[in-house]
Amino acid sequence: MSLDLSLYLVTDAALSGPRGVAAVVAEAVAGGARIVQLRDKNATEAEIVDQLVELSAVIAGRALLVVDDRLDAALEARRRGARVDGVHLGQSDASVLDARAALGPDAIVGLTANRSEHLDAVRALPAGTVDYLGVGVVHPTTTKPDHPPALGIEGFAAFVAQSPLPCVAIGGVGLDDVAPLRDAGAAGVAVVSAICAADDPRSATRAFLRAWHGTRPPRVLSIAGSDPSGGAGIQADLKSIAANGGYGMAAITALTAQNTRGVRDVHVPPAEFLREQLDALADDVDIDAVKIGMLADAEIIRTVGDWLDRVRPETVVVDPVMVATSGDRLLDTAAEDALRDLLPLADVVTPNLPELAALAREQPAQNWGSAQEQAARLSERYGVLVLVKGGHLDSAEVPDALVGPDGALAAFSGPRIVTVNTHGTGCSLSSALATRRARGADWATAVAEARAWLRESIAAASGLDVGRGHGPVSHFAGLWTRGGLDTAPTAAGIADEWWQRITGIRRGIDDLPFIRALADGTLPRDAFVFYLAQDALYLREYARVLAAAASLAPTSAEQAFWAQGAQGAIAGELELHESWLSAERTFAADPGPVTNAYLDHLRSVAFGGDYAELVAAVLPCYWLYADLGERLGAGVFGAYALDPAHPYASWLSTYADPGFAEANRRAIAIVTSAAADAAPETRARMYAAFERAAQLELDFFAAPLPEAAAVL
Ligand SMILES: Nc1ncnc2c1ncn2[C@@H]1O[C@H](COP(=O)(O)OP(=O)(O)OP(=O)(O)O)[C@@H](O)[C@H]1O
Numbered sequence: 062m063s064l065d066l067s068l069y070l071v072t073d074a075a076l077s078g079p080r081g082v083a084a085v086v087a088e089a090v091a092g093g094a095r096i097v098q099l100r101d102k103n104a105t106e107a108e109i110v111d112q113l114v115e116l117s118a119v120i121a122g123r124a125l126l127v128v129d130d131r132l133d134a135a136l137e138a139r140r141r142g143a144r145v146d147g148v149h150l151g152q153s154d155a156s157v158l159d160a161r162a163a164l165g166p167d168a169i170v171g172l173t174a175n176r177s178e179h180l181d182a183v184r185a186l187p188a189g190t191v192d193y194l195g196v197g198v199v200h201p202t203t204t205k206p207d208h209p210p211a212l213g214i215e216g217f218a219a220f221v222a223q224s225p226l227p228c229v230a231i232g233g234v235g236l237d238d239v240a241p242l243r244d245a246g247a248a249g250v251a252v253v254s255a256i257c258a259a260d261d262p263r264s265a266t267r268a269f270l271r272a273w274h275g276t277r278p279p280r281v282l283s284i285a286g287s288d289p290s291g292g293a294g295i296q297a298d299l300k301s302i303a304a305n306g307g308y309g310m311a312a313i314t315a316l317t318a319q320n321t322r323g324v325r326d327v328h329v330p331p332a333e334f335l336r337e338q339l340d341a342l343a344d345d346v347d348i349d350a351v352k353i354g355m356l357a358d359a360e361i362i363r364t365v366g367d368w369l370d371r372v373r374p375e376t377v378v379v380d381p382v383m384v385a386t387s388g389d390r391l392l393d394t395a396a397e398d399a400l401r402d403l404l405p406l407a408d409v410v411t412p413n414l415p416e417l418a419a420l421a422r423e424q425p426a427q428n429w430g431s432a433q434e435q436a437a438r439l440s441e442r443y444g445v446l447v448l449v450k451g452g453h454l455d456s457a458e459v460p461d462a463l464v465g466p467d468g469a470l471a472a473f474s475g476p477r478i479v480t481v482n483t484h485g486t487g488c489s490l491s492s493a494l495a496t497r498r499a500r501g502a503d504w505a506t507a508v509a510e511a512r513a514w515l516r517e518s519i520a521a522a523s524g525l526d527v528g529r530g531h532g533p534v535s536h537f538a539g540l541w542t543r544g545g546l547d548t549a550p551t552a553a554g555i556a557d558e559w560w561q562r563i564t565g566i567r568r569g570i571d572d573l574p575f576i577r578a579l580a581d582g583t584l585p586r587d588a589f590v591f592y593l594a595q596d597a598l599y600l601r602e603y604a605r606v607l608a609a610a611a612s613l614a615p616t617s618a619e620q621a622f623w624a625q626g627a628q629g630a631i632a633g634e635l636e637l638h639e640s641w642l643s644a645e646r647t648f649a650a651d652p653g654p655v656t657n658a659y660l661d662h663l664r665s666v667a668f669g670g671d672y673a674e675l676v677a678a679v680l681p682c683y684w685l686y687a688d689l690g691e692r693l694g695a696g697v698f699g700a701y702a703l704d705p706a707h708p709y710a711s712w713l714s715t716y717a718d719p720g721f722a723e724a725n726r727r728a729i730a731i732v733t734s735a736a737a738d739a740a741p742e743t744r745a746r747m748y749a750a751f752e753r754a755a756q757l758e759l760d761f762f763a764a765p766l767p768e769a770a771a772v773l
């Protein structure tokens with residue numbers, strides 16, 4: 062193990078209290094202490110040997126173990142099989158030369174020093190005799206009653222500047238001293254009472270380490286599967302960690318063949334190789350946080366659990382990848398049991414609703430309140446915090462809650478972003494959470510920060526245009542924008558986003574009684590004729606608006622397209638209307654309130670003279686009718702809609718016509734290209750005009766048949 066002196070624990074039996082030195086050492090090492098000095102001036106040689114044997118077992122190779130002064134005890138403990146890495150000697154203790162000779166070249170030999178003559182003596186020694194100097198006391202302390210005058214931070218800095226060896230600051234070191242001592246050149250800080258007397262030595266140790274590492278990016282390890290599409294798995298984890306200020310590493314548990322539309326195959330390398338990956342890292346890198354994702358089977362899960370139990374990283378987040386988007390369970394029973402056994406080794410587990418139910422061995426919660434109660438039971442049972450994710454709720458808001466054994470500790474919510482690009486959101490959230498925590502945030506703050514980053518990434522996902530299924534989030538969108546690397550969204554990405562953002566409207570249209578009855582032919586004739594009469598009035602004005610778009614078009618091709626659209630609205634579609642309304646009566650109806658509202662919207666946008674905004678406003682009429690016509694013509698609403706004997710077959714065939722579909726594709730391309738080229742604020746106005754028109758399309762279909770309608 063490398064000589065990491067950053068957090069050097071010196072034991073004190075009295076301060077450790079009834080729980081004992083070994084318990085304090087176990088917690089401090091779990092908190093990240095990487096070197097421990099057993100120091101007990103009152104113990105006998107035999108007692109020191111026994112303590113070294115006990116501490117060696119407790120530390121289990123996760124930290125270096127040295128003993129203060131007692132060279133013989135170190136040798137005896139080694140003879141009894143203990144791992145004792147070295148000794149720390151005072152100026153009046155055995156000579157460092159004897160210690161080096163007795164312990165060998167790989168041992169750790171430390172020496173107390175605090176005067177310039179001590180440095181002269183060290184310089185006179187053969188190179189490699191002493192590995193580090195313990196320099197203090199920094200402040201007056203009771204743990205070393207006979208200490209020399211305190212150096213203070215400045216005195217320590219002056220001494221370090223003269224020292225040929227790494228210097229560990231010792232004596233009265235408190236949390237506030239850590240950064241100044243580090244900045245003064247310390248190789249580490251030796252802490253006694255601030256950890257030995259702490260109620261929670263693990264947290265106290267972590268606090269010292271956070272103070273020592275300051276803004277160094279946390280080293281975050283993802284233990285997960287590979288997703289070649291980059292949206293989930295270790296690929297998403299590494300991007301999420303980096304985007305949230307961490308240094309990402311990854312040990313791969315499984316290889317998947319997947320894309321934005323699903324998983325085709327999974328290959329699971331031998332668990333032993335995963336162990337090799339994990340040990341290789343732990344032997345070399347101090348890992349600040351671990352995020353655990355896809356673990357394919359029980360053996361893989363147990364391998365990770367054994368490693369976690371040995372290494373005890375400061376932060377562990379488990380994202381239980383147990384249920385596929387399709388709802389299929391991804392793990393067999395043995396693996397699910399093994400995953401439950403892993404939970405006590407984690408700080409937080411981040412299940413979505415199906416995964417929460419699976420872990421709790423209960424039915425899926427039917428509402429958000431019961432989901433949080435289920436999470437509290439899981440938290441209580443396994444001693445782990447639960448970030449229950451509400452993304453799968455069919456609600457306009459997307460809630461998440463950080464839940465402990467007594468219920469929600471923090472609740473979060475925000476409007477659902479209407480998009481299909483949510484592949485890997487769970488992976489990304491959990492990795493961001495682990496990173497934010499490792500940067501020093503408390504859990505609730507870390508969740509809030511991770512959510513905010515993820516929201517920004519989801520919202521920007523349409524700009525990536527990756528795959529034709531559920532696309533990935535844009536992990537660096539915020540950084541790209543703030544760094545001037547803003548990538549304008551693509552036309553395809555905008556089409557996807559706009560279409561998704563009106564999902565509610567589209568579902569609303571499909572659910573309308575008018576549409577249902579139109580599809581199955583049960584729509585009363587007078588209701589249909591009323592709709593057609595209003596539509597005729599609408600189309601006559603719509604044709605004028607399209608002509609206005611033609612007059613504003615920036616290219617002749619677009620001018621021709623909109624002019625042709627105007628002609629089609631008057632000739633082609635009205636032909637249908639005249640067949641029902643008779644030529645002389647086609648425009649006889651009075652425009653209803655919705656007809657007026659829709660035409661007012663189009664006219665006001667046309668009057669504004671902004672071409673991009675105007676073509677966005679006319680697009681829903683193309684897109685929603687083409688979509689409806691295509692699905693009716695495909696039998697989505699029932700095969701009867703395809704029957705030539707259908708009472709409204711002429712309407713259905715007009716909007717299922719391939720020519721209309723082509724015109725729609727062309728209109729989408731023109732509008733979304735204009736949006737992609739537009740400034741963000743213009744793009745926002747375009748979308749607003751588009752969404753307003755889409756809503757008016759729904760209102761138009763839903764317009765109730767007036768009691769005394771001038772039905773023709
Ligand atoms: N459409 C959305 N709008 C806003 N936030 C979202 C949306 N979808 C997901 N999120 C955020 O992402 C988090 C995780 O997403 P989700 O609920 O899909 O988890 P998951 O099912 O585990 O994801 P994955 O399939 O990647 O594992 C949610 O808790 C929520 O915070």
Ligand SMILES: Cc1ncc(CO)c(N)n1
Pocket residue numbers: 285286287288293294295317319354355382484485486487488
């Ligand atoms: C490798 C991998 N891990 C996690 C998920 C969950 O999104 C996925 N799709 N692929």
Ligand SMILES: [Mg+2]
Pocket residue numbers: 380381382413487488
């Ligand atoms: Mg998930």
